[in-house]
Amino acid sequence: xxxxxGHLLTVLAFGLTLLAAYHGFSGRDELAARAMGLSAVAxxxxxxxxxxxxxxxDFSVELVARHSHSLKPFFYKIAxxxxxxxxxxxxxxxxxxxxxxxxxxxxxPGRLKARALGVQGAxxxxxxxxxxxxxxxxxxxxxxxLDGNGLNPLLQDPALAFHPPFLYLGYVGFSFVxxxxxxxxxxxxxxxxxxxxxxxxxLFAWSALTIGISLGAIWAYYELGWGGWWFWDPVExxxxxxxxxxxxxxxxLIVTQKRGSMAAWTVLLAVLTFCLSILGAFLxxxxxxxxxxxxxxxxxxxxLLLAGLVIVGVFALGLYAWRAPKLEAGPVFDPISRExxxxxxxxxxxxxxxxxxxxxxxxxxxxxxxxxxxxxxxPYFDMTLAPLMAILFLAPPxxxxxxWRKADLTPVLKRLIIAGALxxxxxxxxxxxxxxxxxxxxxxxxxxxxxxxxxxxxxxxIGGGGVARAFALSAxxxxxxxxxxxxxxxxxxxSVEVNGRVERTFALMPGETAELDNWTFTFNGVxxxxxxxxxxxxxxxxxxxxxxxxxxxxxxxxxPAAGMPTTEVAIRKSLTGDLYVALGDEVxxxxxxxxxxxxxxxxxxxxxxxxxxIALGGFMAFASKRLRQRVEVDDPITVEPDLxxxxxx
Amino acid sequence: xxxxAALIIxxxxxxxxxxxxxxxxxxxxxAQALMREIRCVACENEPISQSASEIARDMRKVVRDxxxxxxxxxxxxxxxxxxxxxxxxxxxxxxxxxxFLWMFPFALLIYAAVMLFLMMRSRARTARSGxxxxxxxxxx
Numbered sequence: 199x200x201x202x203x204g205h206l207l208t209v210l211a212f213g214l215t216l217l218a219a220y221h222g223f224s225g226r227d228e229l230a231a232r233a234m235g236l237s238a239v240a241x242x243x244x245x246x247x248x249x250x251x252x253x254x255x256d257f258s259v260e261l262v263a264r265h266s267h268s269l270k271p272f273f274y275k276i277a278x279x280x281x282x283x284x285x286x287x288x289x290x291x292x293x294x295x296x297x298x299x300x301x302x303x304x305x306x307p308g309r310l311k312a313r314a315l316g317v318q319g320a321x322x323x324x325x326x327x328x329x330x331x332x333x334x335x336x337x338x339x340x341x342x343x344l345d346g347n348g349l350n351p352l353l354q355d356p357a358l359a360f361h362p363p364f365l366y367l368g369y370v371g372f373s374f375v376x377x378x379x380x381x382x383x384x385x386x387x388x389x390x391x392x393x394x395x396x397x398x399x400x401l402f403a404w405s406a407l408t409i410g411i412s413l414g415a416i417w418a419y420y421e422l423g424w425g426g427w428w429f430w431d432p433v434e435x436x437x438x439x440x441x442x443x444x445x446x447x448x449x450x451l452i453v454t455q456k457r458g459s460m461a462a463w464t465v466l467l468a469v470l471t472f473c474l475s476i477l478g479a480f481l482x483x484x485x486x487x488x489x490x491x492x493x494x495x496x497x498x499x500x501x502l503l504l505a506g507l508v509i510v511g512v513f514a515l516g517l518y519a520w521r522a523p524k525l526e527a528g529p530v531f532d533p534i535s536r537e538x539x540x541x542x543x544x545x546x547x548x549x550x551x552x553x554x555x556x557x558x559x560x561x562x563x564x565x566x567x568x569x570x571x572x573x574x575x576x577p578y579f580d581m582t583l584a585p586l587m588a589i590l591f592l593a594p595p596x597x598x599x600x601x602w603r604k605a606d607l608t609p610v611l612k613r614l615i616i617a618g619a620l621x622x623x624x625x626x627x628x629x630x631x632x633x634x635x636x637x638x639x640x641x642x643x644x645x646x647x648x649x650x651x652x653x654x655x656x657x658x659x660i661g662g663g664g665v666a667r668a669f670a671l672s673a674x675x676x677x678x679x680x681x682x683x684x685x686x687x688x689x690x691x692x693s694v695e696v697n698g699r700v701e702r703t704f705a706l707m708p709g710e711t712a713e714l715d716n717w718t719f720t721f722n723g724v725x726x727x728x729x730x731x732x733x734x735x736x737x738x739x740x741x742x743x744x745x746x747x748x749x750x751x752x753x754x755x756x757x758p759a760a761g762m763p764t765t766e767v768a769i770r771k772s773l774t775g776d777l778y779v780a781l782g783d784e785v786x787x788x789x790x791x792x793x794x795x796x797x798x799x800x801x802x803x804x805x806x807x808x809x810x811x812i813a814l815g816g817f818m819a820f821a822s823k824r825l826r827q828r829v830e831v832d833d834p835i836t837v838e839p840d841l842x843x844x845x846x847x
Numbered sequence: 848x849x850x851x852a853a854l855i856i857x858x859x860x861x862x863x864x865x866x867x868x869x870x871x872x873x874x875x876x877x878a879q880a881l882m883r884e885i886r887c888v889a890c891e892n893e894p895i896s897q898s899a900s901e902i903a904r905d906m907r908k909v910v911r912d913x914x915x916x917x918x919x920x921x922x923x924x925x926x927x928x929x930x931x932x933x934x935x936x937x938x939x940x941x942x943x944x945x946x947f948l949w950m951f952p953f954a955l956l957i958y959a960a961v962m963l964f965l966m967m968r969s970r971a972r973t974a975r976s977g978x979x980x981x982x983x984x985x986x987x
Contacts, residue, residue: 424897431892530974533967545959553952560939560948574948575894575937577884582952702868703899782899793899 201259204247205336208288211240211295212326215319218298222316230315231302237322238299241292248288248335249279258342261285261335267348267759269731277359281350283483283499284335286362290479291325293366297374297399298322306828310392313381314374321373324506332502348731348759357417361410365437368407369475372440375400375447376472379465380514383521388465391829393454396468398825400451401677404444405816411437412809423765423780425701425797427805430579435558436478442551443471446544448816453540455829457602459528460537463544466522469514474551476507481558532604539597546590553582584637591644591689594682595651599658613658617650632698641693648686652679677819684811691804695775701797705785715798717743717777724781724792732757732764737781737792739768752781752794775800869911878914882907884937885927894937 214237222230248261252275257263265282266275274281280289298318305311329335352358378396382388414434419427428434447467454464484500531537557574564572595617599610625643632638656679660667704712708723722738732755739750750768757764770777775798782793819825869875882896887903895903895910906927913923927935939945 423899424893426897429892527970530970541963545956545963549952549956549959552955556948556951564944571932571934572939573886573934573937574939575884575886577938578948582949586952586956701896703904780899783901786901793904795897795899 200247200250200254200256201336201338204244204251205334207240207244207247208291208326208330208336211237211244211291212323212330214240215295215322215326217319219316219319219323222312222314222319224316225309225312227302227305227307227309227312227315230312230319231299234295234298234302234315234319237319238292238295241288241295241326245279245288245292248285249276252276252279255346257344257346258339259335260337260339263339263343263346265348265350266346267731268345269759270348270354271730273356274354274359280362281353281358284329284333286366287325287329287333288335289362290366290370291322291329293363293370294318294322294325294373297371298377301374301377301399305395309385310378310381310387310395313384314377317377317380318374321377321510324509328502328506332499346759348757351732351755351757351760351762351764352421354757355417355421357413358421361413361417363410364406364413365410368403368405368410368444369437369440369478371399371403371406372444372472372475375403375468376510376514379468380517382465383517386521386524388454388461388521388525390455390458393451393461393464394825394827394829397448397451397455398820400444400448400468400471401816401820404441404448405813405820407437407441407444408809408813408816411441412806412813415809416806419802420767420769421764423767423795425699425767425778425780425795425799427695427802430557430576432558433478433482435554435579436481439551439554439558440471440474440478442547442554443467443474446547446551447471448819449540449543449547453537454528457528457531457537458526459531460541460544461528462522462525465525466518467544467548469518473507473511473514474555476503476510480504480507529603531602534600534607535605536597536600536602538605539593539600542593543590543597546586550583550586553586554579557582588640588644591648591685594648594685595655598652598655598678598682613654614651617647617654620650621647628694632694635697638693638697641697642690645686645688645690645693648689649683652682652686655679672824673822674819674824677815677817677822679815680818681812681815684808684813684815686808687804687811688808691801691806691808694801695799695805698800699797701795703782703793703795705788705791705793707788707791712794712796714796717741717796717798719779719794719796721792721794723790724784727753729755731759734766735781737779737794739779739794741770741777741779748777750777750779752779754781754783771803776802867911869915874914875911877920878907878911881910881914881920881923885910885924886935886937888931888935 214233218230218233218237221227221233251259251262252266253272255262255266255268255275257266261282261284265285266278270278279285298315301311301318302315305314375396378392378399379388382392382396411434414437415427418429419425447464450460450464450467453460480500480503483503557578560574561572564570595614596607596610599613621643624646625639628635628639628642656675659671659675663670700715702712702714704719706712706719706721708721711718711720713719718741720740720742722740724735724737727734727736734753734755736751736753739752741748741750748770750770752768753766755764755766756762765780767778767780769779778797778799780795782795785791785793869878879896883894885895885906887893887895887898887900887906889900889902890898893903895906909926910923913926918926924936924938933940939948941949
């Protein structure tokens, strides 16, 4: 019964989204909001029905039979509901309707709201149609099996249980940014007040996407057993493109809101971010790219997703071509100004996004044209993006204290002398500690510059006002400060980790020892063990460095229900980084000998911590009360006092 | 006892290490850099530096052997491309269509920067000639 109920509820949700779209396009915002709200409730209960089917292990539902197992831990039965294609599409629809329902409740009434809900309703109707007709999660089996296939054991992991929801909060959050952008174009209302109303949605979606991508990276780091956290895998690139364009968007929205400039460009970014999210879904689900993530591939669904992308893209770009030329250019500004700096930010982030797009699709094009299979991997992305980002990251410390319209560079740079000196000192220290690793030296210098420069700017804003003034600064200033410090932390961590990582593989008999980076490892053998739904082989390793001694127990697990092995690495954290040991295979021809992959990953926590700070900063800016205050049409184009650089002393 | 350990441990390590590093640290660093950009042919999207599979281990040995024989990085890459196809190299080639790929980011950056500069200059001129005052009305 529960599956039929779920199916019925999603059909109901589909009908209600059509109603919401109809009312929205007819300009009846209240009715559209009500239909959207009901549709969201129906879809949420549809998802609850699916989760119930997973909790009860109802194997007469095909999806449950394929992706769950009676012995699976309770938590993963729930998470298993969206750990597959159909369930994740239902989650996509629920989140899209959720954003629509919240918008219906909180947006100020008017035509912009009606149109935005209309577009959101149409997008949700497309998504639900795809769900119902091409990937229904509620299909029954005539002949239910006694037990299920089990969730892909790689996905049976806490980080990955939350990875899809956050990723979708991001991807799909940009659907509402898209909807307000389209509504603004239809209504000819793309201006300062429009930008003010888009910003919270863009900030929230982008921050959630940051968390979603980070959770995926953390998972890859400890679950795949390779010791890395980012591989320039096509599917990672698919999520990174909307992230980069989203980052450009949250910056350009500031210019449009505060100054009324760059409106045409901002609305283009707002539309493109969601198009890239759909492109991401297409690349992941269609299987056109060779990818380690490709656990749910289906060419026919890929074709449908591509069709959806074309519909949305043609609609948006057509609307843009029609309306954008009429948008006002806004006041003129000097290249050295807050506007100029934010344009620089957008220039580099857009070129970076275009580079990731071209690099990801290039092998497809070459194969289509010449039939040759080639790869574009980390050497390409590292060597093209690292210089771009290195130049871009020099800007924030100075740009944060630029005045609008025309900034005086000299006092700004004078204030940053200490930050610059700290950066050079840190570079020198890195040069001594990691001799010869020039990218690490450069990365540390840039990271310290970002952190010290951002703190310098914060102190300028606080001035002599002390703690009271610090608390009085708006949440968006704090958000920017924390996100830019987070970026610095990330850059330091990433460049030291990638360039300073030491790794080796050994094949050891019990009792043998090996050495890496002043650590001595003794392999004491492997024992068999058993978990709730897996068998494991657990290695016993003693690691000694000076007076420190620790026991490590990396495992290999085998999940009989899915017929898949996984690695469970052993990680020991210290202030300087992670000692990381993965158990490989038993060596053929040498019974009792096992391969071990041992690495030391310096400053790895800075990578994830920095990403976390970036997301936190985004959420803080989202929470800023200032974004809730209307921009009146006749407001002078000025800004809040703490956003304006004080004149030179 | 310590003397004995100093004598024996390197011997054990020589037997135990699957990946015997090259004696010359610079050659070893080059070999490791190459291993990070050659695809393990039995795995999905994994360089041979990271894979625990046997073929990856053999491929790593080939890289070290060739470096030890004095081959250049390009020669090692060519050897793998000849044997397994260009798909095996994560670093796309710089000839033919690869020129477009490698130049694209920088060409786009320069093009966009020049366009931006021209746009801002023409707008500044228009403003100065008095066609549109600096604080234009923001009716939108």
